Amino acid sequence: MALKRVLPLRTVVATSVGLALASSSFVAAVQVASFVAGDAAWLAILVAGVLCTLAALCFAELNGMLPSAAGLRLWLGRAFGPGVALTVSLLYMGVLTGIVGAESYVISHIMVAALPFWSPAVWIVLMLAFVTLLNLRGVKLAGNFQDLVTYAVLGSLVVMAAAGLARGHGSLTTPLSPGSAEGFVRAVAVGIFLFVGFEWVAPLAEEVTEVRHISRGMLVALGILSVSYALFTVAMTSLVPKGALATSATPQVLFAGRAFGAAGVVWMAVLSLAASLKTFNAGLISVSRFIYATAREHALPSVFARLSYRYFTPWVAILTLFVVAVALSLGVLWTGRYLVLVNMAAAVESVVYALVGLSVIALRRKEPNLARPFFVPGGMIVPLVTVVVFGVLAAAVLATDRRALLYLVLGLLLAAAYVRLVVPRLRERARRARLARRRQA
Numbered sequence: 001m002a003l004k005r006v007l008p009l010r011t012v013v014a015t016s017v018g019l020a021l022a023s024s025s026f027v028a029a030v031q032v033a034s035f036v037a038g039d040a041a042w043l044a045i046l047v048a049g050v051l052c053t054l055a056a057l058c059f060a061e062l063n064g065m066l067p068s069a070a071g072l073r074l075w076l077g078r079a080f081g082p083g084v085a086l087t088v089s090l091l092y093m094g095v096l097t098g099i100v101g102a103e104s105y106v107i108s109h110i111m112v113a114a115l116p117f118w119s120p121a122v123w124i125v126l127m128l129a130f131v132t133l134l135n136l137r138g139v140k141l142a143g144n145f146q147d148l149v150t151y152a153v154l155g156s157l158v159v160m161a162a163a164g165l166a167r168g169h170g171s172l173t174t175p176l177s178p179g180s181a182e183g184f185v186r187a188v189a190v191g192i193f194l195f196v197g198f199e200w201v202a203p204l205a206e207e208v209t210e211v212r213h214i215s216r217g218m219l220v221a222l223g224i225l226s227v228s229y230a231l232f233t234v235a236m237t238s239l240v241p242k243g244a245l246a247t248s249a250t251p252q253v254l255f256a257g258r259a260f261g262a263a264g265v266v267w268m269a270v271l272s273l274a275a276s277l278k279t280f281n282a283g284l285i286s287v288s289r290f291i292y293a294t295a296r297e298h299a300l301p302s303v304f305a306r307l308s309y310r311y312f313t314p315w316v317a318i319l320t321l322f323v324v325a326v327a328l329s330l331g332v333l334w335t336g337r338y339l340v341l342v343n344m345a346a347a348v349e350s351v352v353y354a355l356v357g358l359s360v361i362a363l364r365r366k367e368p369n370l371a372r373p374f375f376v377p378g379g380m381i382v383p384l385v386t387v388v389v390f391g392v393l394a395a396a397v398l399a400t401d402r403r404a405l406l407y408l409v410l411g412l413l414l415a416a417a418y419v420r421l422v423v424p425r426l427r428e429r430a431r432r433a434r435l436a437r438r439r440q441a
Contacts, residue, residue, distance in 0.1 A: 007208045011143040012201050012217030013224070014150040018282035019197030020225055021153065023106045023272040024099070026252040028193040028342055029233040030245045035187035038174030039237050042230035044184060048191030049226030051393075052198065054386045055353035056222055057376045058360045059199045060215030064373035065363070067205035067214070069293035072352065078367070079359040083419055086299055088355065090415040091408070093290060095341075095348045096197060097324060100283065102338040102345075104128075104329035107276035110250050110269050124329045127273075131281040132322040135288065138311040139207055142285055149278040154224065156271050157232050164235035164259040172238055189396040193346035194229050197282070198222055203289040215374050235259075249338070284321055291317040298430040299423050343401040344408055350394035357386030 032048075033041035062075040072092065076085035107127070108120035118126075134142045178184045198221050205214055236245060236255040245251040256268035292314035295304035308315045332338050360376060360383040376382045398405040 005207055005209055006140050007143050007204060007213070009208075009210075009213045009217055011147055012204065012208060012213045013220050014146045014278075015143070015204065015282045015285060016198045016201045016217050016221035017154065017224055018146055018150045018278040019200050019286065020195050020221070021150070021228070021275060022099075022103050022279035023110065023250075023252070023276045024102045024338065024342065025194050025229070026232075026236070027102075027106060027249065027339070028190055028346075029229060030236070030242070030251045031339075031342075032187045032191045032194070033233055033237045034242055034246050035183040035190065037177055037179030037183075039172040039234050040175055040178035041187065041233045041237060042175070043178050044187035044191050045194065045230045045233060046226055048188050048194060049222055049229075051188070051386075051389055052192065052195045052353070053219065053222050054382055055356060055390065056199065056215075056218045057382055058353075058356045058386055059202060059218060060374045061360055061372060061376045062356065062363070063202050063205060063214050064211065065370050067211045069203045069206045069289045070297065071202040071205065071290060071293075072356075073290075073294060073299075075359050075363075076355060079362040080355075086294075086419045086423065087412070087415045088352070089290075089294070090418065091411050092348055092352055093287060094411060094415070095344050095408070096200070096283070097287060097321065098328055098341050099196065099345050100128075100280065100325040101328040101332035102341040103276055103279055104325075105332045105336070105338040106249050107272055108329075108333065110253055110272045115269075120333055121330060124333065125326060127277060128280060128322055128325050128329070131277055131284055132318060134281060135284045135318045136308070136311065136313060136315055138313055139285060142281055146278055146281055146285070149274050149281075153271055153275050153278065154228055156267075157228055160256065160259070160264075160267070160271075161228075161231040161235040164239055164255065165231075167239065167259050172234065175234070185392075186396055186400060189350070189393040190343075190346055190400075192349055192390075192393060192397075193342055195222065195225055196345050196349050197286075198225070200282070200286040200290075203286045203293065207289070212373065280325070284318055288314050288317040288321055291321070298427045299419075301426065302430065340401060340404050340407065343397055343404040347394050347397040347404060347408060350390040350397065354387045354390040354394065357383040357390070361387075 032044050036044055066074050066078065068074050073085045073089040076088055104124045108123045111123045112120050134145055198218055201214055201217055205211055208214060236251060239258050240254050245254060248254055252272065253265055253268050256264035260267065291300060291304050294300045295302055304314065304317045306316045307313065361380060
């Protein structure tokens with residue numbers, strides 16, 4: 001039994017956008033704005049979007065060569081060996097799953113402010129349970145939900161941004177002068193977080209109607225995200241002081257209240273709920289497929305490779321993600337430390353993008369005859385620029401948050417220990433099971 005090819009291009013775009021555009025993204029957008037002067041945050045956001053496009057081109061070449069639900073792990077494995085690939089992939093998957101904690105913290109506070117009859121913990125469990133049920137019922141249903149909500153949220157945000165700028169009569173402060181070079185580099189580095197997850201559509205390579213939809217969808221999504229974030233961030237900082245935005249876990253609600261009053265707060269609460277639901281939904285779709293593919297190759301317990309006979313969904317992986325997401329979300333709710341997850345994700349994304357650029361270079365040399373339906377133009381220029389730029393950005397993010405650096409080092413050590421100590425046992429167990437089945441046959 002295998003996954004089914006049912007997802008069109010619009011769902012790939014919606015999933016790529018949905019993984020990046022979340023309620024917690026507005027917190028990161030305010031961080032970007034705090035590093036630059038005046039209302040010049042849009043410059044840093046667009047530069048971050050262009051840089052992510054370089055990485056997306058590298059992802060597109062690799063996905064065209066080796067389309068698989070295993071995605072990143074397969075590409076890094078062919079380029080650098082299976083041990084490095086699995087270690088990096090597990091850390092990557094863990095950090096991005098942790099983003100659910102930051103997202104849950106933000107959206108639960110928004111919902112409590114708008115509808116205070118339930119506690120934040122109740123809101124978190126209800127939202128995660130809803131998208132888990134959607135995913136258990138099949139990728140087509142989850143994909144249709146993703147399409148509807150993503151495009152509705154995007155349209156509403158653009159309308160709100162335009163209306164907010166009109167309320168401010170378009171009066172902006174130094175929109176073309178971002179200030180110091182150091183501040184601008186840090187703004188771009190944090191701006192990478194705004195696009196975190198756009199590439200996680202790659203694990204859907206076995207469920208899209210055409211493999212090339214993955215590369216097209218990523219590029220279209222990055223363009224949409226760049227414009228939407230730039231408009232909304234400038235609108236926020238033009239109406240609300242940066243200091244007030246920076247001290248709030250829900251800056252978008254402050255903006256909506258200032259621009260549209262009580263009705264704006266309610267509207268933004270609804271939009272934030274929808275944004276979080278689509279982010280949770282997209283994350284479950286993609287990460288569950290990655291877990292399924294990794295277990296299918298005996299790098300995780302085989303139980304995670306089980307598919308539903310009725311809906312063709314990796315139901316064990318989906319339910320496990322639900323439990324982990326609830327635990328992480330409640331942990332962040334208790335500690336209130338959501339920004340460290342934002343910085344960890346920005347750093348890990350940058351490291352992974354650099355490694356993807358290196359993978360393109362390595363595989364062009366190691367496997368030059370492998371079919372490449374998409375080839376990054378410009379020879380080695382784009383992959384090399386991707387490696388250098390994202391290596392520098394990773395260092396810049398971690399320099400601003402030493403706690404994030406410590407947690408990432410610990411996570412890397414745990415992932416390496418798992419790969420060294422546990423994975424060989426899983427594969428040996430799988431080998432013995434195969435031999436036993438052959439003897440019985």
